[in-house]
Amino acid sequence: MKLGHLVVAAVLTALAISRPVYAGGGSDNHMGQTMSQDQFNTLSDYADRAKRLTKEDKAKGKTLESLLAEDRAAVATLVKTLPLNCEVTDAIRSAEGPDTINGKKVDTITYEASCSNGMGYFLVTQEPEKPYGFSCFSVDATRQADIKAGRKPTAVCGLPASADMKKFAANILSKTGKTCTLKQYRYIGQNSANHTEFVEYACEDGKGYISVAGLPGANIPIHVETCAESASRGLPCKLSDNGAPAVSLKTFRDAMAEKKIACTADDSTTRLIGRENAQKRYVVEFQCHEQPGGLVAFIPLGDSTAPFETLDCAAAFKRGALCALPGNR
Structure with a gap:
């Protein structure tokens, strides 16, 4: 059932109501994959912990623990710059080397990071260009696609939390x-x-x-x-x-009938705008002859204990809910 285009409004949570817009093919092709093969190839010298400490580092009196502490500190700074929601729990510099960005040679450093929320990423610095990164999920999706296509599989996340x-x-x-x-x-x-x-x-x-x-x-x-x-x-x-x-569009109309709100609508004149973040009410637009100013209902279902509420489109707009059905514009 098509629920119409969802509108991100001030009172609503973007995560809760935005449709995913993918930059790629169907959902079985790791949609939205932004990594090129060349970018993955920069991870070909992926360094495990045993290789992180070089002879040069030892000559400078550094230890593996001190290097890893430096990596964690570098990534903690990097996630603030990106920005990224990641409290760094583990990190390692996994690759470095020159690359060509916009026709210019730049030095890149690739880190793998694990976060306290469970997520993991490869993060790349490329001064003076903006840093970027990939999640372990997208890295793994590309690897699986390589295997399926008979190509040499690329590197994957290797820290203990994501191996x-x-x-x-x-x-x-x-x-x-x-x-x-x-x-x-x-x-x-x-x-x-x-x-x-x-x-x-x-x-x-x-x-x-x-x-x-x-x-x-x-x-x-x-x-x-x-x-x-x-x-x-x-x-x-x-x-x-x-x-x-x-829930379905009919569920919302049934809720209106239960509250004895006069509004004769069908699927073509019922539109889910989204769901509130705090009060968890569904925000639904109706177009019907009984409500010449349009109607937006705030409908509590399931675990929501917030009150049922209706507004005309003008009042709803002030609350951040935008009417979009043809007869309500």
């Missing part, structure tokens, strides 16, 4: 408070417009989730939705059977 991708994925769910014995995970893709990434998780008990995590350029916390919540805004799960929307 086993299934454990890595399960840990992210655990960090967000979800109880899940992970059966399978699927990299969905990226929203290049707001620097977010989508991953699906299927649990042994049949439950499923989709996470929305920030990429370099978005200092936002990880947000995890159930399959039902994600499907209600147009991004269904594919690995779980519980991906059907918990």
